[in-house]
Amino acid sequence: MTEAWRRTTSLIAILSLGGIAAHLLLRFGLHTNATVQLIPLWATLAIGGIPLLYELLKKLAQRQFGSDLLAGISIVSAVLLGEYLAGAIVVLMLAGGEALENYAVRNATSVLRALAKRVPSAAHRRRNSQIINIALDEVAVGDTLAVFPHDICPVDGVVVEGHGMMDESFLTGEPFKITKAPGSTVISGAINGESALTITATKRAVDSRYAKIMEVMRDSHAHQSSDARDCTSKRVRRNDLERYRDARRGLRSFDSRCRRAHPGSDRRPCSPQRAACRDPAAGDFRFINFRR
Numbered sequence: 639m640t641e642a643w644r645r646t647t648s649l650i651a652i653l654s655l656g657g658i659a660a661h662l663l664l665r666f667g668l669h670t671n672a673t674v675q676l677i678p679l680w681a682t683l684a685i686g687g688i689p690l691l692y693e694l695l696k697k698l699a700q701r702q703f704g705s706d707l708l709a710g711i712s713i714v715s716a717v718l719l720g721e722y723l724a725g726a727i728v729v730l731m732l733a734g735g736e737a738l739e740n741y742a743v744r745n746a747t748s749v750l751r752a753l754a755k756r757v758p759s760a761a762h763r764r765r766n767s768q769i770i771n772i773a774l775d776e777v778a779v780g781d782t783l784a785v786f787p788h789d790i791c792p793v794d795g796v797v798v799e800g801h802g803m804m805d806e807s808f809l810t811g812e813p814f815k816i817t818k819a820p821g822s823t824v825i826s827g828a829i830n831g832e833s834a835l836t837i838t839a840t841k842r843a844v845d846s847r848y849a850k851i852m853e854v855m856r857d858s859h860a861h862q863s864s865d866a867r868d869c870t871s872k873r874v875r876r877n878d879l880e881r882y883r884d885a886r887r888g889l890r891s892f893d894s895r896c897r898r899a900h901p902g903s904d905r906r907p908c909s910p911q912r913a914a915c916r917d918p919a920a921g922d923f924r925f926i927n928f929r930r
Contacts, residue, residue, distance in 0.1 A: 643693070644740040650686040650733035657682030658726050679722035686729045687713050706732060754852065756808070756827060761792040761843075764836060774843040785835045791828045794846040795837035797821065802833030809851065827851070 660678035664670045694710040697703075709732045716725030761777050762784040763770045769784055777783065777793050785791055791804065803815040806828040815831060818824060824837055827848035843849060 644736075646689060647733045647736040647740065650689065651730060651737045654682045654686050654726055654730035654733060657686075658723070658730060661723065661726070676722055679726045682726040682729055683713070683717060683722060686733060687717075687725065690729060690732055752808075756790060757848070757852070758790045758792040758826070762786065762789075777839055777843055779839055779842060781839045783837050783839060785824075785830045785837060787830055787832050787834055789830050791824050791826050791830060791837070793826045793839045793843050794841040795824050795839045797824060797835055798838050799836035800833055802835050803831035805829040805831070809847065 657678040661675055664678070665675045691710050691713060694707060698707065709728055712728045713725050713732075716722065716728065758774060760771050761774055761781075763772050763777070764782045764784050774792055782798070783792065783795065787802075797818050797820050799820060801817075801819050804818050804824060805815050806812055806825060807814075808829075809825060809827050816822075816828075818835060823840075824835070825848070826843070826846035
């Protein structure tokens with residue numbers, strides 16, 4: 639779904655809402671004649687309904703079926719039956735639903751950007767009473783790192799020195815700051831409080847919690863639409879396979895009954911309804927002509 643179409647669905651939702659409100663005002667507030675009352679609904683169906691139906695037809699041509707197809711059928715049926723208010727309401731529901739979905743996607747994208755901005759770029763390695771700034775990729779398991787006040791924890795680890803608090807709300811959703819003491823675990827991406835802490839790295843940066851969250855969010859955002867189509871096609875193939883298996887079991891049962899009724903030949907029909915049966919040695923269906 640392109641950004642232009644996302645904006646279009648939002649405009650259609652606003653237009654349809656305004657058209658419905660104008661119709662109700664003309665009908666119940668100003669008590670105008672029926673033709674004037676229907677003008678806002680006609681405009682809503684023409685300006686908003688036609689683009690939505692066009693997109694649905696493109697999805698139908700691509701064999702992408704969903705509940706929005708029923709909404710498109712409802713719009714066409716409402717217009718044919720003269721129920722323009724119902725059609726405008728369906729346009730509002732369809733466009734409004736897509737607009738809300740786009741809003742949720744934008745929020746998820748903004749969260750992803752915010753998380754990306756919080757990625758720590760360096761760590762402070764403590765060695766022989768000295769602190770050396772190193773790149774995040776150079777952190778190894780077992781390294782002793784210093785986390786200064788208000789710093790972002792670079793990797794997952796365990797506190798070995800110091801007492802303080804860390805804000806993990808951006809990662810876990812926990813609204814309270816978590817107390818940290820020697821032996822407490824810390825996760826990458828958490829914001830340190832007012833006290834400096836010394837931790838021992840238990841994972842590399844690429845294996846830490848923060849990196850995994852970023853990886854999952856990127857994959858989810860990049861493959862959301864393609865995964866949905868793949869899941870739909872897989873469900874269709876699975877349903878087709880189940881129907882084929884049911885048909886094969888039924889035909890095998892029918893063949894066995896025919897053989898019991900006519901021993902020595904599997905080509906003699908046992909009833910006028912036996913117009914086709916499956917050869918057990920073949921992988922397809924064989925149609926058999928017979929006389930009653």
